[in-house]
Amino acid sequence: MSFSTLPSHLAAGIDHHAPVLDVVVPVYNEEIDLEPCVRRLHAYLRSHFPYRFRITIADNASTDATADVARRLTRELPGVTAVHLPEKGRGRALKHAWTHSDAAVLAYLDVDLSTDLGALLPLVAPLISGHSDLAIGSRLARGSRVVRGAKREFISRSYNLILRGTLAARFTDAQCGFKAIRSDVAARLLPMVEDTGWFFDTEMLVLAERAGLRIHEVPVDWVDDPDSRVDIVSTALADLRGIVRLLRGFGSGRLPLAALREQLGRNPLPVPGVPAGLTGQLLRFAAVGAASTLAYLLLYALLRIGAGPQWANLIALLITAIANTAANRRLTFGVRGTGGAWRHQFQGLLVFAVGLTLTSGSLTLLTTVTDDPAQHLELAVLVAANLLATAVRFLLLRAWVFRRTGSRP
Known part of the structure; x- marks a missing residue:
């Protein structure tokens, strides 16, 4: 098939002599x-x-002799190239x-x-279209078939649970070595990915998800390689360090996810009569x-x-108001x-005054009865008074305190 079958946004500006798909096999x-890997992959494609x-x-x-084998394959098989880092x-x-x-x-x-290579076309088809x-291959998605030991199964599932608990990840399998990305997305996303080791996949997926990109998951048939040379302990420690680094980046606002979302992200579908x-x-x-109401009532x-x-009422409402504004x-x-945090808290306290008036007024009215x-x-x-105060609080926060940041990056 030719590039004429590709969507216009992918075909535009692309050399028509270039391949549609570039499959990279990283080796050490x-x-x-x-x-045997490259010959089998080449025959399948x-x-x-x-x-x-x-x-x-x-x-x-x-x-070892990996570079020599790679050079020989590039001479014998059309469409095979090699790079050495x-x-x-x-x-x-x-x-x-x-990137290149x-x-x-x-x-x-x-x-x-x-x-199994049978999942390759289903993996890249949604990107080509x-x-x-x-797109990622998932060993944990419904419909996948996996053969591996209990130890690696436990580690894989535990790691994905950690990602869900710490980074709110929604994809099911960060570590499966079977992934694809559109080149226009890669050009903007990869400069933000800092890891150079095994955490690279996870970081790329988390940033993509936070930026509103669509990640397609493909259930795969997967058989564990008993000769795997991955150092599980050092890899796990590096992954945990990567998670901490991402959490710091999100907390400090250092990562320009809002700009990436504006360039590539998929905005929510519009609902008539409802602001975006x-x-x-x-x-x-x-x-x-x-959560704030429960904390307020307990206090x-x-x-x-x-x-x-x-x-x-005053003390409980003041403490929860500060926490509520921050959340x-x-x-x-x-x-x-941290930019504008003090101003937001000051404005939040003014909004708090409205809530205080409503709740204090309700108590005063109650004591007169x-x-x-x-x-x-x-x-x-x-x-009841807090419900009314909450509605007023949302309107003031959206229309006044955070009016310039009305959408989530």
């Missing part, structure tokens, strides 16, 4: 496995892949090969070919509000033991970094 001291392709052997600092690191090899490729879609797979931005981003903001605000009940209702700043309205109201009645009145 793989003189034994490299040749020639027989089953309907577009022009290239296979790139990315040798990262091998010290003087420094070790799978992420470094992938980043170099992808002229193909429309970039992919990679591990030299052991643990993943323009439907998705990245409003639905997501309401859901996040409601979650923060529910009020504790403070009420030794203080009057007005003082207990909504980050989670609901997507403001990162009955001199000694029961505590459960006080709490019921405060819940």
Whole structure:
């Protein structure tokens, strides 16, 4: 097939003599496995892949005969090229090969070919069509078939649970060596990826997800390579360090995800009559509000033991208001970094004054009706007043405090 079958945004500006797909095989001291892998991959692509392709052997600092095997394969097999990097690191090899490729879609797979090649076309098809931005093979998705030991299964699932708990990742398998990315996406995303080792995949996927890119997952058939040379302990420690680095980057606002989202991200589908981003903001605000209300009621009940209702209300509401503004700043309205934090807190306290007026006024009204109201009645009145105050708070936060950052990056 020719480039005429590609979407216009992929075909435009691409050399029509360039391949549609560039499959990178990163290797380090793989003189034994490299040749059978490349020959099998080449035969499969020639027989089953309907577009022009290239296979790139990315040798990262091998010290055995891997480079010699790679050079021989480039002479014997059309469409096979090789690059040699003087420094070790799978992420470094992938980043170099992808950055210098002229193909429309970039992919990679591990030299052991643990993943069945039948998943390759389903992996890249959504990228060729323009439907998705990245694609990953998943050993944990429904429909996948995996043969591996209990130890590696436990490690893989534990790692993905850690990613979900710390980085709120929604993809199911970060470590499967079977991934693809559109070249236009790679050109903007890869400069933000800092890791040069095994954490490269995870960092790329987390940044892509945070930027609103669409990640397509393909269930794969996967058979564990018993001769794998990955150092599990050192790799796990490096992954944990990478997670901490990303958390710091997100917290400080150092990563320009908003700009990347604006360039490449997929905005939510428009809903007639509903401002963009409003639905997501309401859901996040409601979650923060529910947590704040529970904290407020707990503090009020504790403070009420030794203080009057007005003082207990004031202190509990002030503490939760400060925490609420900080949480909504980050989670609901997507403001990162410390810039403007003090101004936002000051404006939040003014919004707090509105809530204080509503809740204090409700208590005053209650005491005019009955001199000694029961505590459960006080709490019921405060819940109702807080619901009204919460609605007013959201409107003021969206329209005034965070009006310039109304969408989440």
